[in-house]
Amino acid sequence: MKKINIALSLMVALVVLSGCNSKPKEEVKTYKYTTDVVYKETCLHCHGAKGEGVAEKKSPAINKLSIQELEMALFDIKNGGLGQSTASEHEVMEHNMKKLTEKGYDYDIKAMANYIFTTFNQAK
Numbered sequence: 155m156k157k158i159n160i161a162l163s164l165m166v167a168l169v170v171l172s173g174c175n176s177k178p179k180e181e182v183k184t185y186k187y188t189t190d191v192v193y194k195e196t197c198l199h200c201h202g203a204k205g206e207g208v209a210e211k212k213s214p215a216i217n218k219l220s221i222q223e224l225e226m227a228l229f230d231i232k233n234g235g236l237g238q239s240t241a242s243e244h245e246v247m248e249h250n251m252k253k254l255t256e257k258g259y260d261y262d263i264k265a266m267a268n269y270i271f272t273t274f275n276q277a278k
């Protein structure tokens with residue numbers, strides 16, 4: 155009988171523990187489209203099929219930026235400035251991003267930086 159009790163309480167403890175682990179720390183945001191779809195349907199138009207940039211659109215190449223640079227740029231673009239800095243270097247892109255978000259083309263910053271880097275980066 156005692157053995158069964160120990161086994162039972164162990165199982166209960168395991169269930170409780172694993173339950174805690176699987177609980178997300180922050181609310182997980184879900185996105186309508188994958189980064190691949192977002193890029194191809196929106197960003198590609200201005201940044202090119204290889205992230206090389208499009209001169210007529212005055213859009214820069216994004217295929218030479220590191221993951222960190224991409225994350226920072228995307229954070230700036232989506233949040234209207236980096237931390238305390240008042241001036242933004244990405245005003246055009248911030249405006250673009252607001253429009254894209256309204257149309258449902260939102261994305262996770264880390265996922266998009268990772269997608270752009272692994273798909274296009276030349277310095278790999």
Ligand code: HEC
Pocket residue numbers: 192193196197198199200201211212213214215216219224227228243244245246247248250254266
């Ligand atoms: C209508 C054209 C247009 C579209 C669509 C567009 N961009 Fe841009 N993007 C620009 C222009 C122009 C700039 C440079 C000026 C600026 O940053 O405001 C830029 C800048 C950027 C930068 C900063 C590059 C750097 O060196 O700092 C990143 C990163 C970027 N875009 C990513 C994206 C992603 C990801 C998408 C799709 C979700 C996207 N852009 C869609 C025109 C566009």
